[in-house]
Amino acid sequence: MSKLLIALLLCATPLAYAHETALTKVAVQTDLPTMERGADTLMNNCHSCHSLKYIKYRDLMKLGISKQKVDGWRGELGLDTPLLAQMSESDALQSFGTAPPDLSLMTKARDGGPDYVYSYLLGYYLNASGVPGNHIFPETKMPDPLGVSGTSDPAQLNSIKDQARDIVSFLNWAADPQQSARLRLGYYVIGYLLLLTFLLYLVKNQIWSRLD
Amino acid sequence: MPARIMKWIDHRFPLTNFVKHELTGYPTPRNLSYWWNFGFLAGFVLVLQIATGIFLAMHYKADIALSFDSIQHIMRDVNYGWLLRYMHATGASAFFFVIFVHMARTLYYGSYRAPRELLWWTGQGLLLLLMATAFMGYLLPWGQMSFWGATVITNLFRATPFFGDQVVVWLRGDYTVGDATLTRFFALHYLFPFIICAAVVIHLVALHTVKSSNPSGIDLAAKDNIPFHPYFTAKDLYGLGWFLIIYCIFVFFLPDSLIEPANNIPANPMQTPNHIVPEWYFLPFYAILRSVPDLVGGVLAMGLSVMMFAFMPILDRSRIPGGAHYRPFYRWQFFLFIIDMLVLGYVGYTPPTDSTLLLGQVATLCYFGSFFIIPFVSRMEERWLIKRGLPPAVIELMAGEAAAIERHKQSHEQRKGARL
Numbered sequence A: 001m002s003k004l005l006i007a008l009l010l011c012a013t014p015l016a017y018a019h020e021t022a023l024t025k026v027a028v029q030t031d032l033p034t035m036e037r038g039a040d041t042l043m044n045n046c047h048s049c050h051s052l053k054y055i056k057y058r059d060l061m062k063l064g065i066s067k068q069k070v071d072g073w074r075g076e077l078g079l080d081t082p083l084l085a086q087m088s089e090s091d092a093l094q095s096f097g098t099a100p101p102d103l104s105l106m107t108k109a110r111d112g113g114p115d116y117v118y119s120y121l122l123g124y125y126l127n128a129s130g131v132p133g134n135h136i137f138p139e140t141k142m143p144d145p146l147g148v149s150g151t152s153d154p155a156q157l158n159s160i161k162d163q164a165r166d167i168v169s170f171l172n173w174a175a176d177p178q179q180s181a182r183l184r185l186g187y188y189v190i191g192y193l194l195l196l197t198f199l200l201y202l203v204k205n206q207i208w209s210r211l212d
Numbered sequence B: 001m002p003a004r005i006m007k008w009i010d011h012r013f014p015l016t017n018f019v020k021h022e023l024t025g026y027p028t029p030r031n032l033s034y035w036w037n038f039g040f041l042a043g044f045v046l047v048l049q050i051a052t053g054i055f056l057a058m059h060y061k062a063d064i065a066l067s068f069d070s071i072q073h074i075m076r077d078v079n080y081g082w083l084l085r086y087m088h089a090t091g092a093s094a095f096f097f098v099i100f101v102h103m104a105r106t107l108y109y110g111s112y113r114a115p116r117e118l119l120w121w122t123g124q125g126l127l128l129l130l131m132a133t134a135f136m137g138y139l140l141p142w143g144q145m146s147f148w149g150a151t152v153i154t155n156l157f158r159a160t161p162f163f164g165d166q167v168v169v170w171l172r173g174d175y176t177v178g179d180a181t182l183t184r185f186f187a188l189h190y191l192f193p194f195i196i197c198a199a200v201v202i203h204l205v206a207l208h209t210v211k212s213s214n215p216s217g218i219d220l221a222a223k224d225n226i227p228f229h230p231y232f233t234a235k236d237l238y239g240l241g242w243f244l245i246i247y248c249i250f251v252f253f254l255p256d257s258l259i260e261p262a263n264n265i266p267a268n269p270m271q272t273p274n275h276i277v278p279e280w281y282f283l284p285f286y287a288i289l290r291s292v293p294d295l296v297g298g299v300l301a302m303g304l305s306v307m308m309f310a311f312m313p314i315l316d317r318s319r320i321p322g323g324a325h326y327r328p329f330y331r332w333q334f335f336l337f338i339i340d341m342l343v344l345g346y347v348g349y350t351p352p353t354d355s356t357l358l359l360g361q362v363a364t365l366c367y368f369g370s371f372f373i374i375p376f377v378s379r380m381e382e383r384w385l386i387k388r389g390l391p392p393a394v395i396e397l398m399a400g401e402a403a404a405i406e407r408h409k410q411s412h413e414q415r416k417g418a419r420l
Helices: A002-011 A032-045 A057-063 A067-074 A089-096 A113-121 A154-175 A179-209 B002-012 B015-024 B034-057 B067-076 B081-109 B117-139 B144-159 B164-172 B179-210 B228-253 B280-291 B295-315 B328-349 B354-372 B374-388 B392-419
Strands: A052-056 A124-126 A132-134 B027-029 B225-227
Touching: A032 A057, A032 A067, A032 A154, A052 A057, A052 A154, A057 A067, A113 A154, A179 B081, A179 B228, B002 B015, B015 B228, B027 B228, B034 B081, B034 B179, B034 B228, B067 B081, B081 B117, B081 B228, B081 B280, B081 B295, B081 B328, B117 B144, B117 B179, B117 B280, B117 B295, B144 B164, B144 B179, B144 B295, B164 B179, B225 B228, B280 B295, B280 B328, B280 B354, B295 B354, B295 B374, B328 B354, B328 B374, B354 B374
Parallel strands: none
Antiparallel strands: A124 A132, B027 B225
């Protein structure tokens, strides 16, 4: 009976949900240099259109990015300003017909999570008549931000793939800045509970042995 | 000094007596298996949900312009806010998991049978309250799935005869799910857990009147009872340890596996998500709703599917003592029913296609069918078992019980005789 119930729990989680187009898996990184590169690319290539409104400049410093870099990005803005898009929403609406979504929760807001964002960024191609399209999100209004569709040089393509991985890693942090604290605490909690449960097992046996 | 205080209190309030009768000394069958841990676990999760919920409410804002942001504020800025929120969100799933196991145990061992019908029906009431609380809580983050889930479900009340449309507006407080809906759902989501607490007290009063059933499914005479404390306090705490391990694995390592990705997008009334799914614990019932092509029929079927459990004491006509353990046909029915629930859950989760629609309709028929055939199967099974002879284990148990009751009566008579 227990197996069936666990199966009920598992088959009901979103893990079982498959995306229509196969997504490319991305190895999300958590080291500081990757974060810094990702933030850099994001500030240069995406920040013009997209906001990260749940992230403040101070959060970037807390992550470990140097003050110098952060100061370069924020200019006159205070440390507690959220990362709003440089383009106003009405301008964006006029140019693209749709507002670029906020990216702070993006890796959690799509089926497939980081894999989706990675595949989407690299999914651009030029069709036979030279019109750009996207395999993952065919009707997207976003112009190819990393320039994959026009690139055929393998070395350059690889560096674009690295860029995409760095961006996705950074976005993965932005979606859940407390993740590393959570995992760290999690190991202690599980360790403690295993010990506690073992002791409770001994106590229970001790008490029940009185009945024999 | 403490003894004197206790004496002072007991003179005015039956504290010692209450603790002795209802908590520490409560007579409990010694053969209860670990399946009997889940009632206690449900109580534990209720406390956990109330505790985390109250602290979340200190930081949450029930306003459609602010609620999504306030959740992110809790997740990012509030000290250990992420822990509170993940504990509460995971706790909702844990609550249903524990309650489903608790119900499955009752069904398997026939604990709903006389004299425990009222106990079972108060439990049914608790299930309805829990479902309402979870449904309203799911609107509060104001994500896409929150909004569209609430829209779809409140819309079902259109099926009410004569003034369906008015009922929908009355429930939402507006023509669409909006600020009025959010604030009332928040108010009720805060209220309902306390109503649940009161209902739990009633459930426990009923339990302590009829006492726990046990895996044999036969009411055992007092000889096999042991005091709740320390035996079952120790066993419940050990079970709690395992529960907490699994719960914390979800809280710390897989918290997002229980949150739909679409709920990380703020609610947008102008844009329907391409696939609206409820939380996993509602999936079988949602599949039944979708399997009936007609709105009124679907709503009736879904409502009835939740309420079917309440008919069990009436449907089960077998007088054979013991749970599914001693009843081969009923046991088969039980496991097939669990499989059917899983199939319905799967159908509720996948986007509707012709084949899943058909599968859902067959599974819905099986769902209701398995309840409707119980009176006939249980009667037939009874006759079959009597003809074939009851399992020796049951006969032995019943003989043992009869003897124990007889002995008890005799010693009672003797004592009475001695007094005269």
